[in-house]
Amino acid sequence: MKINKPVTICVKRRAAIGDVIMTTGVVRELKKLYGETAHIVVATDKLSVYQNNPNVLGVISYDEAEKLPWDVVFNLDDAYEWNPENHYLDSYFHKVFGRTDLDKSVELFPNPDDIEIVKHDLSELGDKFIVVHMRNWYWECKNIDMEVWYAVLEKLFSERTDFNIVCVGSESDLHVDHPLIFDGRNQYTEQQLKYLCDHAACFVGVDSAPFWAAAASKTKIIALLTHLLPERIMPPGDHVAITTLEDCRGCNDTQQVPVRQVVCKKGNTPCKNNFDIDAIAQAILKTLE
Numbered sequence: 001m002k003i004n005k006p007v008t009i010c011v012k013r014r015a016a017i018g019d020v021i022m023t024t025g026v027v028r029e030l031k032k033l034y035g036e037t038a039h040i041v042v043a044t045d046k047l048s049v050y051q052n053n054p055n056v057l058g059v060i061s062y063d064e065a066e067k068l069p070w071d072v073v074f075n076l077d078d079a080y081e082w083n084p085e086n087h088y089l090d091s092y093f094h095k096v097f098g099r100t101d102l103d104k105s106v107e108l109f110p111n112p113d114d115i116e117i118v119k120h121d122l123s124e125l126g127d128k129f130i131v132v133h134m135r136n137w138y139w140e141c142k143n144i145d146m147e148v149w150y151a152v153l154e155k156l157f158s159e160r161t162d163f164n165i166v167c168v169g170s171e172s173d174l175h176v177d178h179p180l181i182f183d184g185r186n187q188y189t190e191q192q193l194k195y196l197c198d199h200a201a202c203f204v205g206v207d208s209a210p211f212w213a214a215a216a217s218k219t220k221i222i223a224l225l226t227h228l229l230p231e232r233i234m235p236p237g238d239h240v241a242i243t244t245l246e247d248c249r250g251c252n253d254t255q256q257v258p259v260r261q262v263v264c265k266k267g268n269t270p271c272k273n274n275f276d277i278d279a280i281a282q283a284i285l286k287t288l289e
Helices: 017-021 024-037 063-067 088-097 112-125 146-159 190-198 209-215 277-287
Strands: 007-012 038-044 058-061 072-075 129-132 164-167 181-183 202-205 220-225 240-243
Touching: 007 024, 017 209, 024 038, 024 088, 038 063, 058 063, 112 164, 112 181, 112 190, 129 190, 146 277, 190 209, 202 209, 202 277, 209 220, 220 277, 240 277
Parallel strands: 007 038, 007 072, 038 058, 129 164, 129 202, 164 181, 202 220, 220 240
Antiparallel strands: none
């Protein structure tokens, strides 16, 4: 068709970083569908996610979107929060396309400066390293107990010490002082973290911003899951999900909708410190072979 005036499409997702990274697959598939006959703009509070993204005309602040005229608006806020028994990405894709059988992989695009910054660190990390996110923020069920991390590290280093570990995340997240562990917290943009993970043997952590940055990379994800079942959150690809041993795992399915917090029926989130340590360590070690 000859389209004289491109369709203006606004894709909205206010936050958080991981949730916005999840929208990148939707935007890519919209671009495939419309090509140059549409101008796609993303409205979000996390503008950095779409830096260098070739599938968008631009990125604007979330509140600015309300002031502009659009031909089509896809509001992905609460898309999965209202539908906890679906995969997060399926909820996004169904809301936009009415189907879920498209390519749902996520994307981040490091530029040459991002690559040079990370290459400097790669030269120090060597050929074998893993990326770990020891999250420490709100939603207690996502904050894997430090004793679990210590036990995993002890098991790993008892088997081999010919690799390094990079701890990523924000300054509020955790880090272990050890000669083989590098403190990469608050050091990388989403794009830089994606490039770092491209060269890592694996990423280990919970559903989070670093988790979804890793999902955009070539690395293998070893996900530690508590309130979410693997079939709700695991990104496309050959990844490993290790769930808590608590019998109430996957409780996100039964929370009050829209799910904006997790209320623990046991009262003390025992899920965060009840994992098969050997299973985690062996999954990591396998990636280092």
